[in-house]
Structure formats: C-alpha cells, structure tokens
Amino acid sequence: MLGILVSLQLALSLKLSVIITLLLLFTLTITYFINRNQFKQSIWFGLTCYTMILSLGNLSMKVHNHLNYKHHYTYEYKISESKFSQFQLQILEVLKPNSFNQRYVAEIKTINGSPVFGNILLNISKDSSLLNFQVDDKIEINGSLQELYKPLNPHQFDYKRYLENHQIYAQIYSQAKFISVLSTKKHSIYGLADFVRQRINKSLQKYNYSTSELAVINALLLGQRQDIDKELYSDYVNAGAIHILAISGLHIGIILFILKWLFKPFIRIKYGRYLTAIIILFILWSYAVIAGLSPSILRAVTMFSVITIGMYLKRPYNIYNTLAISAFILLIFNPMILFEIGFQLSYLAVIGIVAIHPLLFKQLKTPFWFPNKIITLITVSLAAQLGIFPLSLFYFHQFPGLFLLTNVVVIPFLGFILGYGLLIFGMALIGVPKSLLTDIFGDIISLMNHFFKWIAHQEAFIFKDIPMNWFLVIGLYLIILLFTRYFISKSFSRLVCALVVTCMFQIGLFFNQYWYSSRNELVVFHKSRHSMMSKKSGLNLQVFHDLDSLKLNLDYNIPNYRVGSFIKQIDYQAIQNVYRFNQKQFLIIDSLGIYQNISFHPEYIILSQSPKINLNRLIDSLNPKVIIADGSNFKSYVKRWTETCRKRKRLFHYTGEKGAFILKED
Template identity: 40%
Template sequence: MQLLKFVPIKLTLFLVAGILFGAFFETSITIPFILTGITLTLSAFLLLKVKPTNSPIFGFSAVLLTFFIGYLSISLTNPKNKPNYYAKSNTTLQKELLLKITEVLKSNAFSDRYYADVLAIDKRKTSGKIVITIAKDTTSPLLKIDDELISFNLITPITPPLNPHQFNYKKYLKGLGVYNQLYLKKEDYITLEKPTHTLYGLASSWRNTILTKLKKENFDPENLSVIQALLLGQRNDISEETYDNYKDAGAIHILALSGLHIGVLLLILQFLLQPIERLPHGKKIKLGILIFLLWGFAFLAGLSASIVRAVTMFSFLAYAMYLNRPTNSFNILALSLFFILLVKPTYLFQVGFQMSYSAVFAIIWIYPKLQRFWYPKNKVIRYFWQLLSVSIAAQLGVLPISLFYFHQFPGLFFIANLLIIPFLGIILGIGIVVLILSLTNLLPSFITDGYNYIISTMNTIVKWIASQDMFVFKNISFDTLQLLLLYTLIFLMITAFSKQKFKNAIHFLIGIIVFQSYTFMSRYTASIRHEVIVLHQSRATGIIEKSGTTLYLLSNDTSKFEYSLKSYQIAERIAVLTTDSLANSYRLDLKRISVIDSFGIYPPSKNSTILLTQSPKINLNRLIDSLQPVALIADGSNYKSTIALWKATCLKRKLPFHYTGEKGAYYFK
C-alpha cells in the first residue's frame, strides 16, 4: 500500500503496536524505560555518525524507538506503576479518603455515578482514579466536576462479569486506568466548601451555566435533550427511546458531539473566515483564528474526552487544509493520531476513538475513489452523490467495529444521512447562535420556536426510519477474528474496484471465501456445543442448557434473566429460546443435579451436585452426612450471611463449594 511510504504513518503504526504490546504485557516502568533509553541513544548515534537518514539501519532504529516509546507511554499511564498509587496502601482498613470529582457519568434510577481522583488517604498524598456510586437522594444535589469530598468508606475492587458473555465492565474501566470503586450514601461523605479548581472544572461550570439558561427557554424537554447532545455533548438526559431511534436509524453519530460536528463546524468557519485570506499573511491569521475558535467551542462543550480528541484531530486537518497539499491529509491524520496517543495512549482502547479515526480515514481514502468511479454532470445529482459517497465511506470504515461492539447494522443509514447531514451545518450554526443569545439573555421566542421545530422534525424523521424494523439487522454474532477479516475484506474490495486488475480480483474473491468459511465454521461449532450453566442473579435462580442453537432456561422468574441472556444468545448464535419452571432434580449424562429451595426438602439421591437456593433452613453438616454430595453450589438468591456459614462448613469438610456471586456462573462439566 502506497500509504506505508509516508514516514508519519509508519511511525504511528509502530507507536500503536508498542501501546498494544505494553497493554497486553504489563511490566514495571523500568523495562520500557531502559529499552527506550537504549534505542534513543542508538538512534542519536546513527543520526550523528551515519549522516544519510534514509539508511536501513537508521530506519530500523527509528521505528524500534517509536515502538518502545509507545510501550513506555502506556506503562507510564498505568496507575500501578506510580509510587504514590492509592491501592499500594492498605485499603481494607477504614481510612480518611480525600476525593475529587473528575467526570459526571449518566445516572440510573437508583444511583448517581462519577469518576474521581483519590487525592489523599489519611492526609498522605496519593494518585489514581476510582468510580464512585452514590445512592439517589432527592435532598442532595448532584456533584459537579472539581467538587471535593471526604469519606471513610472502604474502597472495593471492581468485580468481573459473573455470567458468560456479559459486558466486561472491569476490563472497560481497566482501559481507563480505573481498578476500584466506592459505594456511598448521603451520610457517608461530606463536601468541602472551597475545592481547588481546574480547567476542566471551569469548562464544566460554563457548560452547566449554558444548560441552566437553555432549560429556562421554551424548549420541548425531548428536543432540549437532543440540543444538549448536539451542541454540548451532554447525553445524560436523552430518553432511552430517542437514543434507540437514532441508533436503529444509523444516526447515533449525530448525538455524539465528536468528529462529525467539529468537521461541519470547521467547514462553516472556513467559509465565514474566507475574506481574511485577502489580508497580508491572511492564511496564517485565518488558521490561528480557526484553531482558537475550535478550542473555544471545545471549552464551551466542557472539554470532554471525545470533544478534545475531535478538536485535536481537526486542528491538524485544518493545518493540512492550510498547506493545501492532498497527500498531506493522511500524514496529518497520522500525526494527530500520533500526538493524541503519545499523550493519552489509553484512548486507543475506547470505542469512540476507534470509530472516529476509522471513519475519517475511510472518508479520506474511499471518498475520492467513489468520485472517480462516477462524477455526475448535474450539480444537484452530484451534490447528493457526494453526500452518499461520504456516508458510504464512513460506514465502511466503522462497520466492522459497529458489528463487533453493538452487534447490529442499520440498513437505512444512507437515508438518515441524506436527509439530515445536508442540514447539519444549518442546525449547528443556528444552535451556536442559540447558545450565545441564551447566555446573554437575548434569545427571542421566534428563534426558540423555530429551532424547536427543526429538532422536532429531525427526531420525527429519525423515528420513522428506525420504525422500519425489517431494515434493522440486530443480534449479529461477531468476534475479534471476524473484525480483522472484515477489515481485510473491505481493503481488498476497495483495491479490486479502484485498480481493476485480475490479481486484485482474485485476492478479493479469496478474502470472501476465507471470511465466509470462518463464519460457517463458527456457526457449525456453536451448533454442536452443549453446556449446562447455573447463572448468577440477585434474588433469583436460573439454570440454562445450551443444546446446539436451542437454549433452555429453567427458572421460576424468567423475566430477571432477560438482560443476562441477551449477550449469551448473540455470542452463542442461539436461534430458539425455551423457558420452563425449575424442578427439584435433573440428570446430566451420568451426573445428577439436586435443587434445595426455601422448603429445605432433601432429594432422595446421593452423590449428586446440590444447588442451594432461597436460603433454605438446613443443617449443612447433616445434609453432607446424609447425601454425600459431590459439590455444593450457592446462587444469588441466598443471603450472604448464610452463604458465609456454608462456605466455612464446606472448607472444614473439604467439600467443593461454589458461590456464583464470587466465582461467577457454575459450569457443569
């Protein structure tokens, strides 16, 4: 590929490789530091002694140095490598915690959630992040960024998923450098009156001021939630129905204030600032104003991670437009990626970051090829073909990632983009005017009513597209290897159509065969697999039996397992789900499973695996003597105090004991 000839692209790829290596092989900071130092010394020596910088040995030392810089950067961000990391002190004892709120997360019906820095433990300065969950209390206001609080509650580790194929929240938070959590109630903490302020806190305060002003205007509540997402990146107030509509219509990117919005804003500013180019050094002045305004908008939007990433990327792209060299687009995109990952290497593992760069790269690469494939002479047709080309290119860029993370594909994505994207510039332009006028208390009612109508119309269009269920393909099973194979297939497809050679067509056909073969093999493997699992669910008991593509759920309260089974059904390619009530005993090949519930009735058979549910009042020693069980299982329907007693008894009797709340779901082998 010709792109690999560009030095910034090659260096960025090796930086990414170093970050991935450091993430999967965690080590102390010493190893990457030494390796970086050695390769830096070698590169400096070669640069001084071996003058031609295009020599193979210098090139090898440069890419090796970049690889180790990536390795070092991810190791430096690992909080465990910091000497004052809070978890290095004994967090199992009650201590005074000084915490600073760094991000407000979306609340649910029962609690409010935040990310926070642990500033000190017992007055000793510390570092590191935790996630705080505070039980909802109508008498307590929401905490804000930069708020500082003191608590004596115990920090606890984040638990891994307890059921198969569930979302791994622990792994997700690990990518953000968060390993522990803190549960609080209103009476468990006090808020300090004069906390120290940061730039992020100041930006958040500005955004909250704007939100307060907007709420005083005559906006429909649902429209206001969309406006907040469009202009300020605040999606916490969007209803689940509206969010699902945008997702099913393939327009969810419109609600995520990121690359699309900043790109449109950049084009608007480019047009408005065009007259400045007539001045002496006008292009440089225009570039400076552009970047200043982009970062000013990021500040008003609260400097969230997604907006900072997008503005950084488009600041580099604005520089590329200033240089006016087509080949620089890839170089500048690679440089922006290099710079962002050098400062924040953990961004590489965030879905939004992956999708943003995949979409922009695909647009830069595929869009020109689509225009060369067909360039209509009619201006109107050409305009809509350009919009469709951008939409197709972006969708091809994010399709594998979307299938991998979200397991669905909106078939009518192009309609949503053709109907909304052409007017997004107007929507954003008017929205920025609304923000400015609301801040100055000069927002007239006719602008409010007009903007209300525009957002309401957009919501109606999205809702109609999302209602076409037959075009929304959901519950698509898609694993990591399929992700890589599909990206390879897309690359081969674009190459085959843009360079119409027999060799490229053969490569594309081989790619299709390999992708289809792996998909069929995965389906066949799933269709012959058989397993029986005791699931974990609070206050409920559930056993599932997978037999090929049919899943049997045995439970007296099947509604509580809908969420747990959804991801399992997708991953295991389940076609049929059958439910039945829970019986007292089952036979699995030569093994027997006995269920003892709150009635405490003993099963007649000995040497079976016993499942204890609903905290039965039994004498466990007598049960063990009578039934001589192979193992005991306790699920989430039991009291924790009772489980602790059972666990101690089994340990004393040297009998295998499995509590699903600690060890996760139990697999019968």
C-alpha cells in the first residue's frame, strides 16, 4: 500500500520501475542465501525485503496505469479539441442512469480505423434512445471525446478524480441516431456474467415482484445496485444497513457454510478434501464474477478462499495473515482498488470485528446461550462500526444512531434470506411457476424495505453534516488502536500512550477550530440558472442567493461547503448589489443592467442573470480589475464577454469553466 501511495508522488517511468524492482529482487535473493545459515541475524534481509515490496507496489501502479502505454487513445486524440470522429467501442459495464442519460463504461477499440485502447464514460440521451446495451456489445459511434467535468464548487464530490481512479479519462455524449450496433456476442467472462444476471432477472419477472423488491433482490444476491431508486437507497443508508446491499464477508461466509454442509459427504472418498476445496473455490469465484467483482466481493472471496484452503488441507490460518494475503493479491492485480471506498471500509470493518469483538464479548458474556447470541450480534455490530467510524464520517459526514437496532433485527435472518433467495433463483432458472413460496420471499423483502424505511424516518437518531478531515480521522484511529492494544494486554505504558494520544487529539481539535475560524473568504458559487455567493467570517457564514425555498432545500453547495469548512452558523439573505470584503468593493450587475449611477469604482464586477450591457463601455466607466460571470448567464453572452475581456486585457472568470470564484482574506 505504501508503495502504491509513493508511486503517486514519484514520476518514475515504467522501464525504470521494472529495473529497480528486478535489482531489489536480485539483492533480496543474495541476502537470503547469505543470511539463511547465520546464527546471528542482521537487519539487511528484512530491510531489503521491505524495500523490494515497496518497489513492487510502485511497479504495480506503473504496469496498470493505462497512460504509460503509447497506444492509449490520449496519444491519438486530443481531448481538448473535441474533434468529430468515428469510434468503435465495447461495453464494459452498465452504470446507473441519471435523469438525462443512459450511462456505460466502454473501451475504445478504434478511432477513425486506427487501433487504440482505453476506457471512457459513454452517455446516451434517454430522449433519443430505445437502446439498452449489455456488457460485451460492440458499437460504432460518431461523435467527439470530451473532457471530464471537474468539481465547480468547493468541497464538492470530485467525480472526475473518481473516474480517473478507474482509468477513465474522457467521455462521449451521443444519441441513438449516431450509433450502430456491430455485435452482441458474449465473449468475455464479464459478458457471460452479465448474461447470467439478465437471464436470472428475466426469469424472476414471472413472479411479479415489485420494482423495489426486484431491485433489492438484485443488490442482495447479485451485487447489482443500479436499479435501486434514490429514495430506497437513502433509506438503507440512513438506517445504517447499506452493507446488506453490498455482497461482503457476511454473504460469502453464509454461502461457504451452505457449501460446506452440502459437500460434507465428499470428504469420505479418496482425495475428497482436495476435490471439495476445488469445487468450493470454483463456486465462490463463479459467484464473485456473476456478482460483478466489486471491492467488497473480491476481498471476501479472496479471504474465504484462503480460509477454505487452510480448512480442507488441515493447515492453520491466522485471520490477520488471511486479510493481508487477500489485500496483497488484490493490490497486485488492481492497485487502484486501494482508493475504492468499498475496499477501505470492507477491510476496516473486518479488522474491527476481529480485533475488538472478542474484547467486548468477554466483558458482556453471560452463562446463558440465547443472551450470548444477542450480545454477539451487538458486539460484532459495535466492533465493525468502530472499525469504519472515522472513515465513514470523513466520506459521508453522517452517523446512523439506530445501526444496532438495524443489525440486531435483520442480521439473524440474513442467512435465511440469502439461502431462500438462492433457492428462488434456482426455481426461476428451471422454470418453476409462481407459487406461495415465491410470494413469501417477495413479502419478506418488502417487509425488510418497510422496516428500513421506518428506521430511516427516525431523523432524531440520524446525525448529519458532521465535519471531518484527515487529521481527525488519523487521530481517531490512533485512539481506537491504542485503547484496543491496552485492553488486549493491560499495562501502565500502554495506558499512558493511549491517554497521551487522546490529549494530543483534544489539542488538535482546538488547533483545528482555530485554523478554520481564522480563515475568511468570499465565494461566488456556480449554480446553473441562479446566483449564489457567500461570505465566511470565522465559523459563521452569510449566504446570498435568489433561490426559492424548495430549490434551496435541494441544493448541496452550501451543505458541502458548511461541512468542509467546519461552519457552525449560517444566515441566508437575498442577493444585494454591493458587497465589501477584504477592503475591496464588489458590484453585482443583474438583468436590469444598471450601473451608471455608481459613485465608486469596484475592483470586482459580478455579472448575473444575463444583463444586456456593453462590456467595453462598462470597463471604460468603472475600470474593474476582475469581471466574474456566474452560472445564471447565457453561454452566448459569456462567450462574447470572454472575447471582450481578452481584447481589453481584463481578468475574466466564468464559474461554469473555472469553478467557483474564491477570494481569501489577506
């Protein structure tokens, strides 16, 4: 992991990375043979080994980075020019559609007949498309590659960076009339997996499950969440149950338990243990492929594969080593998975369960069987939540207060639901007609959805907009780690370390508050068709806008800014025409275009609502240093203003291209 992180900072070529790794491997081999028979060990073998593994992480990043290969499409096509061309694409993944487009991840095969490779984001207008492509479909499309959209407002989710972490560096917007289908044959393992999922879904349709029931069945058993609507997904998130919809160790562990029971008779035959292990591994990995090979699935299947091998070959296994082996294998084959939220939370949850659950259970266990089962559910949930708590706050800025109730009620029945669901899948595939058995499964899923909806609507127990940064995340994990070590083996020195780090964390909180309270700034946000700006004074924020109450409640710009800047109080006001910040004057010229009666010369002009003005005359009259156009203006006006400012050598800032305008206090 450290080698992968280091590679992001080092501009080493692929060739040089290979040479360094081979030299370190050669050195490691020599030090091994020198040190293996020595009674007194030196540090050189261990040091060389660590350095070689560090270099291996760097090499893995270089090998898997598409931009290191000359036949990547970015070397053949200048994305900034957006030249109209002919592309041959192969669909790799079907994404969740948005309000306007069907969305896919596709690989470019040719550009104007020239062979290339590389992944792009394909957007096909819903208004013009009756096509629903599947994995492995090959299409020909006429259009142009466009740059990915960067975040335009502060503390906004960086979707461009997210896509680049998935080796996607451009996108195409198109319509059905510009697309022709070349082939629909399935030839890759992902295409065959998609075919199996589509067949299962088609077979389930005769059972008349509702849209929400079918969406949850797909997520619960196939790991596909594209069809879950926003409201239902939000219910699962707010109830602290989103992990149920992500196939993880719980799901794979239950499947392994079922398989172990089914293949128990095989152990009695000759070489039965080896045969059983091979069959179980084949089934687990086949299921992982069908379920889409998400980070949590990969982690779980890799980990349980190691456990299966140890179990059937009668070899001891350590859960920490098993986790390390699975992470190492995954990062060798896909180092970018390290930056997946699912990968990080999945491993942290398991580490939390393994490290903290035994300590909690030891303190709470009773002599009775049934209470101990309830206590186990509670302690496992608490341990997993402690493992992911700091990082989930950093990514999602909220905490579900009723997660214990959710897990205690649902987890005991999840194994039954999964087993029942697999049975329903089998019945659907062999053509068993609709019956009471299939209806009951739909009712169970519907009941689960309604339960989580009820939990999610207990808003008093959902703590939202919790500010968090990397400093606080690291501090919280250090506190959890050191107190866990203390309770594993109590000693005075460990207690002192834990308490010292806690005190340092509290000091850091005061410094963190001082840092944000001493930073004042003015922000002109980008908001399509509207104007919005803010003045930050310490931990207080004044927001000026022209939105109605409904649109203001649906807007994420201010909540994102509030959390990212640790704002405590917000005051909303209507847009004014004149502002003063940092000894500088701001003048807003709206659709009325009135500025002739201004008695001062503002350094900054903000154009909003497409004012019909002569910009040359305005520059001559007011002589501003910077002209800002927000998202409420027509693009044709912005284009004309850009050209005028270029000729008049005035700084021009359009929020739709350069992002929000931010002026910090000197």
